[in-house]
Every structure is written in C-alpha cells, then in structure tokens.
Amino acid sequence: MQGQSSFQIKTYVPTHNCGRIFYNRQVNSTWLSKKYLKTLKSNPSITIQSFKQAMQKDHKVGISKSQVYRTKRKAQELIEGSLMEQYAKLWDYYEKIKRTNLGTTIIVKEDDEESENEEHEIDEAKPRFQRIFVCFGGCKQGFLAGCRPFIGVDVYYLKGPYKGQLLQAVGLDGNNNSYPLAFAVVEGETKSSWKWFFEILCDTLGWFNKQGVTFMSDKQKVNASLVEVSPITAHRFCIRLLYTNFRDSFKGVHLKDIVYKATKASYVQAFEAHMEELKEADEDAFNWFVEKPPSTWPKSHFTPTIKSDILDNNMCESFNSLILEARGKTIIPLLEDIRCILMKRLQVRKEVMRAYTGPICPNIQQTLEKRKEDACNCIAMWARAIYDKHEQPKDYVAHWYKKETYLASYEPMIYLINGYEMWPKSVLPGLLPLKVKKQPGRPRKLRKRQADEPKNPHKLHGGNITTICSLRGDKQLIKHLEKQSATYST
Structure with a gap:
C-alpha cells in the first residue's frame, strides 16, 4: 500500500501454470538505491557487474545494466546531495573551512560573463561558479617552515559530470618526497586561469617579485603566465x-x-x-x-x-596518483577527499619520521652513502680537507635535509570539519554549476600517451598483422594436407 510498509492482495489465484517471471516493476532504480544505500556508501568503487550480480542474487529478479547505473547515480545523490545542492552549499563550505582551518586561503570566483537567456529564466539571482583556489593553512605553514622554494605545477582533467580541470602546486620535503601545497578547480586550462592561480599562490606565500624561487612545469603556457605574474621568478622545463x-x-x-x-x-x-x-x-x-x-x-x-637538481615533474604525478578516485566526484566530495588525503598524509609522515633515529632524512642518507662509496675510487681533495678537520661528510649536508627540518614541515595540522548539517549558513546566494562545454566527437576515456611512453601492458596490441580471407586460407590448408598425404603415401 502506498506510503506504508505493507501490501494488499486484491486478486488471489491459487493455481499457477505459468513459468517463473524474473521481471518485477516494483524493483526499480529508486527502490534499489534506498535498499543498497549503506552498501554503496561503504564501497563506492564497486563495479557495475559485481553490483548487478549481488542484486540479482538477493532478490531473484532481472536487472538491466542501465538500471544498475541509475541505481548508483541515485544512491550517490542521496549520499552526497544532488549536483545543484552541492554548488548551492559551496559558500557554506567556504565559511566552514575558514573557521576550522585558520590561515587557509580559499577563494571562490564567480563567472563574470553574462549567462544565456534561458539560464536567467531558471534562476536569475544566482551567479555561476567558475573557479575555486584552496591552500590549507597546515600545508602553507609547513611548506614555509621546512620545504625548499621549489614548486612543480601541473594540470589534470576532472571526470565528474561538470568536468573542469584541476591545477595543482606541489613542493619537495626534506626527504625529496612530494609535498602538496595548493590546488584549484577551474573551468579549463587557459592562460587566464594559470595567471589567476599564480597570482593567488604567490600572494599567499608572499613571493611576489622575490628572487630565489623556482617553478617547474611541463606546459608552455604555464611558463608564459608565470613570467607575466613575476618576471624575475626562475622556472625550469621538464x-x-x-x-x-x-x-x-x-x-x-x-x-x-x-x-x-x-x-x-x-x-x-x-x-x-x-x-x-x-x-x-x-x-x-x-x-x-x-x-x-x-x-x-x-x-x-x-x-x-x-638545493635541487630534479629534471622532471614526477612529484606532481605522485600527487595525482593519490587523487585518481576523487577526480571522478562532484565539487564538494572532491574538495573533501583531497582535504582528508592531505590531513592523513601530514600526520602519518610525521609519525614515521619521529620513529626514525638518524639526523638526516633516510633517502638523503642513502644518497650520501652512495656518494661516499663512489669517492673511495678516486682522490677527492675536499674529502681530505673534511677529515683533517675531524669532521664528517654529513656535517656538510644542507639543513633542508635534516630530520628537524622535515618534522617542522609536517608539524602543522589540517583539522576535521563537521557534517554539512552543521555548516554555517552563508548569506551569499548559492552558485549555479560550472558551464559544461561539450567537445565534438566521442569523449575519450584514456589520455593520449606520448610516443616514448610505455604502452598499457593489459591491452593487446596488434602491431603489423597480415590477414587473409577464409576462402584463401581454406585452399591453402587443403593444399597443405594434400601435400602431407602424398608424402606419407610414398
């Protein structure tokens, strides 16, 4: 019965001669999304095939693949809220981050361009989201306390329903590991978005027109935007x-x-x-x-x-591997996943280094030992001078690589926040989602690899394959069998 957990039998047929039917119209995607809400919340990465088999096994009904997709989408909306609601709560999230994580730089930019007429008819008072920049106070304080003035920047595509791109800035800690510093969600990788990103980043770190800072990127437009923002800042090519x-x-x-x-x-x-x-x-x-x-x-x-001779931008690639799953989510779950990843990363690395007993970070100590072994095969005058002064090579290691400097970079924290029900209500009007610009052609699922990059080992590559028609193959096979039978008969 509608609105109740019971049902009413209107017609009773005691004898059935028909076969079993696996279709039940009441088992629809709306009912399934509520039934499996806890399952999808605890295991959001479950595959479509596995989820389909589990539902068919539990209820003994036929479920189509499209129905499984709709079930996951509706369950995700129940868990995270609808897409429109998330962008409407973005200002509330902004206020919550500013209150709980002091020193955080978070800037939301609205789209200055006038929306289309039909969009004004939907909600004329609401502005449209364009960009958001986030640099948590814990990351900023730790970077300034113990990381070298060397930053790698890169961009990655977002896979959610409203697409966009993720700009990121990553530093290096005392152990030569990546140190995520800041990120931004923008409408696309343009010269304007990169310039906006660099202006806020340099202003946040206090690095406007300051010498001694080096940026690395594998994008030409990044270097052009950086020169406009700070002409004397050094940069490297990957x-x-x-x-x-x-x-x-x-x-x-x-x-x-x-x-x-x-x-x-x-x-x-x-x-x-x-x-x-x-x-x-x-x-x-x-x-x-x-x-x-x-x-x-x-x-x-x-x-x-x-104090860095790195030639490639792999430090950004390592951060990208941490947020692969988050890149497929919508705006607020994306920001929250990155915050949780950074929060755990700061705490775990601090605890691991505290248990380490050496004065120099382990990766640097390993490099130093290798250099000492190489020096044994040659006459190094500088080494003689060190030992004559009763000193050790480790005494000449820069302070960036010391344990205390490393701990200083991971000492600040990123703090927890409450659920969205307890967020402060902003007086600003809610935002509309990012504009989606549909590209011509079928969307690509995988990025285009460079010619010198290794190919996917799980994909079969044909190479140069010569095929022949089945008729010609049959004739060749018959000739071969006839030749063999003639050989055996002789």
Missing part, C-alpha cells in the same frame, strides 16, 4: 616536455642520447662538450637548443640556492 618538442623535428636515438647527456651534465664544461657533440651530429638540432635559456633545462646551470 626534460620530458623538452625532448617531446625536440623529437617532433629531430628524431633518432643518437640525438636523444646526446640531449640527455647534456641535460644531466653536472658542470658547465661537460655540458659544453656534449653540446659540441650535438652540433657535429646535427647543427639544426644544436640551434634549436640555443634558443632555450641554459638556466631552464641543463643541470649544470641550475642555481644552488634551492
């Missing part, structure tokens, strides 16, 4: 981006080896020797690198103040 652009015009393993040797050269004379070798091999390739400032790509020209 070696993978540099070689990818170089390979478009100059191919060959020999040229690749020379380029990587020049990039990894630790002193200027070795770099110049490898560049002369490149000039002899291909003068046009040499001229291609002449246009690039040496301070942006070879290790021999890096400034020693930041």
